[in-house]
Amino acid sequence: MSMQERLNSIEQEIEHACEKVGRNRNSVHIVAVTKYVSVETTKQTLDHGLTHIGENRAEGAIEKWNALHDRGIWHFIGSLQTRKVKQIIGKFAYLHSLDRLSLAEEVDKRLEPGEIMKCFVQVNVSGEESKAGITPEELHSFIRQLSQYKGIQVVGLMTMAPFYEAPESTRPVFKKLRELRDEVQVLQLEHAPCTELSMGMSNDYLVAVEEGATFIRLGSALVGRE
Template sequence: MADRDQIILSTTNLLASLPSHVTLVAAAKFHSPEEVLAAVEAGVQVVGENYVQEARRMVDVVGRRVRYHMIGKLQKNKVKHAVDLFDLIETVDSWGLAEVIDQRCAAVRHTLPVLVEINSGLEENKSGILPERAEDVVRRMRLLKHVRVQGLMTMGPLSDDAEDYRRYFRITKELFDHLASARIPGVEMRHLSMGMSDSYRVAIEEGATIIRVGTAIFGPRPPRN
């Protein structure tokens, strides 16, 4: 378990360095609720989880004093629980997933904001919608009554050099701006989620309004139990 005082210090310094328009999502990634509570004490208001079962554990301990974002790949068979747990799903990577979310939200009379995940690196084995297909998918999603598109999310191909991410963040920002200018009814380009611990500075330079940071707050990711 990471040192509580170090988490508080890292979180405080990170929050102080961010522009006011940027939201920090603390990516829990198997860190304990106690570690996340230290970050919350330091000012974190949004917690990101990669797995539904981990989010349930976190909500049970940390509670609803913070908002929760789904930042990992969401399986369709987990949507029922995800709709109940998360305030925002950042990883809608297909029309089919959007439909399932809409159906579940309709069943519980709930409307859920989502971000559309963009495969900005055109990677065959990576989740996300290709940039050239994004507008068509977003226009279809506006017809869903219980899902609200509020922006885009991307990761980009993994690299040890933060600068390597810049072109992929820029591609996604250009798409974000295009969709915003299209003024699609029922669609709001409010959030642009890009950048993690090793790339968030570049992401902010390229227009990110949400960053997903884990290691820079909590230290190395622990093994999954």
């Protein structure tokens, strides 16, 4: 299938999932995960009308950003080492993997005065040891502590579900993240509006949409691999 054919199919499926649960299709944003493809394929992604580009390695992302930064909205979606923060500041609008105060401190330190980094706090809902993120029990305290960093805005929560052959098995994970997001909203913290949910990947994004995802991260299902 061509990228356009894959995109058409994905759009139809998202539309159906939104209708199923009474959501507006416009509330779901596709982040095209381009970590395994070339600059040219990333350009084609933008040419097809997608604006959100996701990368998970600072080194691989910079070449693409240098070539295409004037066209897309860039998301850093992978685990970020503190020493590499300086490579993404000023380039990426969103950080999907905020999971420790030392990272928040470094991001805040590197930002220009008045500059804001839109962050998703990564929560390890499933409890898998292989997954990064804070525990659900740590969430409220962690988000409150982030108020000391004036450049950090918590726009939402992010999680990665376990890989299951049956995508339906991921539903409890996505449902729990939505419930955690709702709890944070009740706190009415100025630095943490927490309106967004980054969850769902190529194998389980439709379940994530049904459970409230506002950003879904699609790699192989959309852009393929090279």
